[in-house]
Amino acid sequence: MLPDPVLDRSVRFEDDAVLILDRRVFPHRVEWVAARSDVEVAAAIRDMVTQSLGPCFAAAAGLVLVARQQVGASPESALAALRTAGQRLTAARPTNNIVRDVVAAVMGELSALPTDAGTGEIVETASLAAAAQDEYYRARSRALARHAVALVDDGARILTHCWMDTYLIEFVRAADQVGKRFRYVATETRPYLQGARLTAHTLAEMGQDVTLITDGMAAAVLSPFSALGSIDALVTAADRVSMDGHVFNKVGTLGAAVAAHAFEVPYYAFIHAPDPQALKAADVVVEERDGAEVLSTQGIRTASPLVTRGHYPAFDVTPPRFVTRIVTDRGAFEPARVAEYWDGERA
Structure with missing residues (x-):
């Protein structure tokens, strides 16, 4: 039995706060940020307290928190506050669509309530919907993982980028x-070292064989001249996949994917589903973060004091020709055919 890693449950809920494990300092320090409003949950998402897929759990808990804070208010006022919170949480980081989808699912359950529902029923519905989304998300991740594992041979050496x-x-x-x-x-x-602190730590915590490299080494490791030995697959998450097969993920993914393609190493991108609201790559907003963030690492300035300007697109876009398969909870698709994921929904 593999041990359960700490990061598997990085959002907790208390009566008056959402506790979010601060991934900016983990594992050097284990600190929990207490968010006591939807504004503070959104700030935690925007400020990278929680990253990658963690914001979906934080957003769901944030909606429950807001619902609890509406006890005693009119149902109309409570639902209005929840709608505002949902918009705020969704807007915190625009590229990944998971918060949008979780918010829509919870609000969909709330909108189905009878018009005479009281705030107690609103709280109960929000709590049940958030818990259902948590389990639904994890079940889909398990299904995705089974499809992905079938693509990779036992003993393979896998290169990954950022925190999946x-x-x-x-x-x-x-x-x-x-x-x-x-x-x-x-x-x-x-510049946040998610791979060094989160990915490598969690793999080691689960008893896996893991080697850490700098971002600039990815192409060299993928090449046949690598002293590390051959890489059998490049595997990353995707923050979003458009219906035309473009993969949006942490900046640096594109370079690794291009190198993998050049050296005939398959690249598998993981996501529950392509986004039906993004028909093409141009429909997705690529988040631009403050360039000053690349001038420091872990709170220590690494750039020369003479350098005052940085550039930080948080994500990049990998065209379909550099992607071997997009692995979803319904199976693996060639990028050009990933829209077929939704065929059953349209029938």
Whole structure:
């Protein structure tokens, strides 16, 4: 039995606060940020307290928190406050659509309530809907992981970039269940070092063989001249996939994908589903963060004091021709055919 990693449950709920594990300082320090309003939950998402897929759990808990704070208010006022909170949480970081979808699911349950529902019923409905979304999300991640593991041979060496969160944890578990074991190479992921602190830590915590490299080493490691040994697959999460097969993920993914393509290494991008609201790549907003964030690492300035300007697109866009398969909870698709994921919904 593999140990459960700390990051598998990084959002907790208390009566008056959402507790969010601060991934900016983990694992050097284990600190929980207490968010006592939807404004503070949104700020935690925007300020990178929680990253990758963690915001979906934080957003769901944030809606429950707001619902509890409406006890005693009129139902109309309570629902209006929840709608405002949902908009605020969704807008915190625009590229990943998971918060949008979780908010829509919870608000959909609330909108189905009878018009004479009291605030107690609103709180109960929001709580049940948030819990259902948590389990639904984890179940879909488990299904995705089973499809992904089937694509990779036992003993393979896998290169990954940034922090895949629940996808990675379930991928390791799924491999263990079928008797496969992989070796991992993780990029450090500048400037927040998610790969060095979150990915590599969690893999080691789960007893996996992991080697850390800097971001600039990815192409060299993928090449046939690498002293590390051949890489059998590049595997990353995707923050969003458009219906035309473009993959949006942490900046640096594109470079690794292009190198993998050049050296004939398959690239598998993980996501529950392509986004039906993004028909093409141009429909997705690529988040631009403050360029000053690249001038420092872990609170220590690494750039020369003479350098005052940085550039930080948080994500990049990998065209379909550099992606071997997009792995979803319904199976693996060639990028050009990923829109077929939704065919059953349209029938």
